[in-house]
Amino acid sequence: MKLTFIGVGSAFALQNYQSNVLIESQGRKLLIDCGSDARLALHRLGLGAEDIDALYVSHLHADHIGGIEWLGFSRYFSGGMRPELFIEKRLAEHLWERSLRGGMASVQGRSMRLDDFFSTVHRLSPGGAFRFGSLGLRLFSTLHYFDCRELAPSYGLVIDVHPEGVAPERAEPRCSIMLTTDTQFCPDRLAGLYDSADVIFQDCETAPRRSGIHAHYDQLCGLPAPIRKKMWLYHYQDGPLPDAAGAGFHGFVRQGQVFEF
Numbered sequence: 319m320k321l322t323f324i325g326v327g328s329a330f331a332l333q334n335y336q337s338n339v340l341i342e343s344q345g346r347k348l349l350i351d352c353g354s355d356a357r358l359a360l361h362r363l364g365l366g367a368e369d370i371d372a373l374y375v376s377h378l379h380a381d382h383i384g385g386i387e388w389l390g391f392s393r394y395f396s397g398g399m400r401p402e403l404f405i406e407k408r409l410a411e412h413l414w415e416r417s418l419r420g421g422m423a424s425v426q427g428r429s430m431r432l433d434d435f436f437s438t439v440h441r442l443s444p445g446g447a448f449r450f451g452s453l454g455l456r457l458f459s460t461l462h463y464f465d466c467r468e469l470a471p472s473y474g475l476v477i478d479v480h481p482e483g484v485a486p487e488r489a490e491p492r493c494s495i496m497l498t499t500d501t502q503f504c505p506d507r508l509a510g511l512y513d514s515a516d517v518i519f520q521d522c523e524t525a526p527r528r529s530g531i532h533a534h535y536d537q538l539c540g541l542p543a544p545i546r547k548k549m550w551l552y553h554y555q556d557g558p559l560p561d562a563a564g565a566g567f568h569g570f571v572r573q574g575q576v577f578e579f
Contacts, residue, residue, distance in 0.1 A: 319343045319453060319479050321495070321577045324359040326552040326570070328523070328532075329381035334573040335359035336381040337521065337553040339497065343451025344482060346371040348404075350475070350497065354384030363574060367392035372402040372450060373436075375409060376499035377462060377472035378417055386413075387421050390435035394425070400437045404448050406457060406473050407441035444473070454478040454491065458511060460501035462531055472500040476511065479579045493517065493579055500553070503533035505541060512545045517579075519571070521553035524560065539565050 320342040325335025336353035340360075349356070349370050360366060367389050376382055393400045405413065414432040423430055433439050440448060447456040456478070459471040478491035496515035501508070512518060523532045532553065538546070546566040554570060563569045 319451070319482075319579045321579065322363070323552060323571050323573065323575050324363060325353070325355055326554065326573050326575075328525075328553055328555045329353075329379060331554075331556050333556045334554075335362075336384075338382070339519075340365075341450070341453070341477070343453050346451055348372045348374060348450050349389075350374050351376055351382035351499070352385040352389050353381040355381075356385035357388050359573075368396060368398065370401050372404060374455075374475070375403070375405045375413060376474065377470065378409065378412060379500070382472075382499070383413065383417055386418060390418070390422060394435055400435060402438045402440065403432075403436040404440045404442060404450075404455075406444055406446070408444075409473070410439060410441050444471075452480045452482050454480065460498060461504045461507060462500045462502060472498075474499045474501065474511075476515070495519070495579065498533075500531070501533060502531055503537040512541075512548075515548060517577075518545070518549040520549050520551055522551035522570075524554040524557070535560055535562075538567075 322340045324338050324340050326337055327334035329336060335355040338353050338356050339350040341348040341350060347370055352373055442448060442457060444459055445457060447454060456476040457473045458476060460474050462470060462472040475497045477495040477497065479493050480489050480491050493516040494514060496511050496518045498520050500521050521532050522538060523529060523534045528534045543566050550568045550571050551562055552571040559570050
């Protein structure tokens with residue numbers, strides 16, 4: 319299994335592209351979120367819309383969904399096989415009605431739906447799971463932001479990596495990866511996931527002023543040393559970065575960095 323950060327920047331960063339991830343397993347590619355920069359980030363790696371076999375959407379901020387119109391139309395007009403979509407079921411409704419419908423509801427006079435742009439839309443429960451290649455992926459709800467006083471979570475992923483060619487339900491995972499997507503600093507809420515993960519990819523602000531909707535580097539430095547030791551940091555702002563390795567983390571993920579498990 320190969321995991322590539324096609325971008326590692328914050329939503330408004332001018333460098334490093336937005337924080338989206340490409341996972342490869344058994345010859346297929348799963349894109350974790352498709353932000354406004356995704357087509358450029360993929361192009362830099364020699365990839366395009368035609369290379370994506372499936373898409374997972376964590377939540378509805380533009381740095382995570384702003385490129386779906388590009389992906390959807392590119393694959394629709396190519397006439398080839400369309401990608402699968404994995405998304406929490408309530409998010410699926412909001413993704414179409416609140417975000418994509420304005421630009422994608424009609425094609426040459428034909429009324430369109432979300433399902434017209436994907437081979438299958440897998441509408442998952444908030445704590446649901448799905449398989450991709452030799453991987454077992456489980457959703458968990460993070461505390462990200464409030465939309466009109468209602469929690470609007472981002473759905474992070476626990477990725478269990480199984481031996482190639484073995485069905486996930488038939489073997490213990492070789493390792494377990496935690497990908498936070500977007501979350502506030504809430505160590506009590508995530509404690510069990512932090513403890514059980516072998517590797518943690520944690521979104522991390524580095525700006526002097528905290529937004530309140532992402533964990534900040536200074537806050538993460540207060541986590542127990544065994545947790546920091548497993549943690550890679552991403553989703554950071556432009557500019558100089560602190561010495562994360564010196565503070566006990568693995569370090570900051572770099573744009574285009576590849577991890578193999």
